Amino acid sequence: MNQKFGFPRPYLSLVLFLVWQLLAGEVSGASVVMGLILAWLLPLLTRGLWPDNPPFRKPWRMLAYLLRVIQDIIVANFSVAALVLNFRRKPRPAFINYPLTLTHPMAISILASTISLTPGTVSADINDAESKLLIHALDVDDDQALIEAIRERYEKPLQEMFP
Structure with a gap:
């Protein structure tokens, strides 16, 4: 995926998406779309503030x-x-x-x-x-x-x- 417009922090994006769904209180089309937008946009806008991706050996x-x-x-x-x-x-x-x-x-x-x-x-x-x-x-x-x-x-x- 293009690093410029992709998910620069996939784990952060996943957490942001899940937290948004919990805050929304229900899973609907609008909350999923908004969650995906936030999960993509927030890490993209703040990527200059983050250090390099942490090198996980065993993220599970x-x-x-x-x-x-x-x-x-x-x-x-x-x-x-x-x-x-x-x-x-x-x-x-x-x-x-x-x-x-x-x-x-x-x-x-x-x-x-x-x-x-x-x-x-x-x-x-x-x-x-x-x-x-x-x-x-x-x-x-x-x-x-x-x-x-x-x-x-x-x-x-x-x-x-x-x-």
Whole structure:
């Protein structure tokens, strides 16, 4: 397909189309046409603002990653609510320097966003020079256990998807 008038970001176009259909509330001819126009036009108009396409090795693994993140968000919501409602035990907040093994900027950005989306943790800073991510956690028993959990649940799957 012609790169000038084609879909410069096919994954983004697909997501935009699906989100438009969800926002429309029903699938009709008009919503499909409008969704296709938006899915084509928005990435085309903003293509100069985007870096190069991320080199996915195994893009089909993104669905499993998203399901894991959604599950972790739901579980963390209950954990944070239980911690807040428990007046006998105070949270043990901590800043943790997480050593990154990811090198691709998009993968690091997805990891930082995932950590920030999960209740109880926030990505505070990315140190490019030392390849570390500063994470604030609401309740930490063991720094190393949190680092290993993030590495196993999030960073390893991202390493499989990005070179």
